[in-house]
Amino acid sequence: MIKAVAVDVDGTITDSRRRLCCSAMESLRSAEEKGIPVIIVTGNILPVTKTLSIFMGTSGGLVAENGGVIESPQGRKILGDIEKCQRAYEFLKTKYALEKVDFSQERVSEIAFYRTLPVELIKDALKDFDVKIYDTRFALHITDPAVDKGSALVRVAEDMGIRPEEILAIGDSENDLEFLKVAGLKVAVANANPELKARADYVTEKSYGDGVKEALERFLP
């Protein structure tokens, strides 16, 4: 029995150019109207996530910064340590020219920068640092390994009084692996990375927001 839907943002409810997909907006709104709360689980900062939640009309909790920040009925919490990410980023900057993504001042638990270099190069350069690197295909993130979207979703779900097994989770990229892992029903959209698709219970035929719509029509009452 699905009691909540948890969705990733970039590449899942947006298209490849980060434009929100109307099909996803409509189907998520209809889930809310059926009394199934929508939880947003993203690499974006909390203010962006909260704004999306307001304009989409979602009522579930929020997971931002790849699990580094959450907002639930119990309030807001910062779970990730930005300082270790900052040290890794400073080191990286001595080797390569990098540019942080929008709202870098507002990012409180991790560092995100534009994908101007191959992720393998970044991973190799930072192999001695206690950080995790995610390539979301929209940005590269240096994240505290103590946090991820999955463990953060478990906390948010608990605060909402639902079990992770009762959640339908939908994502597209490598930062969604832990997130799908904790959910009862794991969906990857057609444009998702192969590793995520391999771990999903269902891979949609359609891409991006149309895939979200397809999954909700298939699995929600």
Ligand SMILES: O=C(O)COP(=O)(O)O
């Ligand atoms: O912030 C990003 O790089 C991608 O965000 P997402 O986790 O919502 O896809």
Ligand SMILES: [Mg+2]
């Ligand atoms: Mg994504």
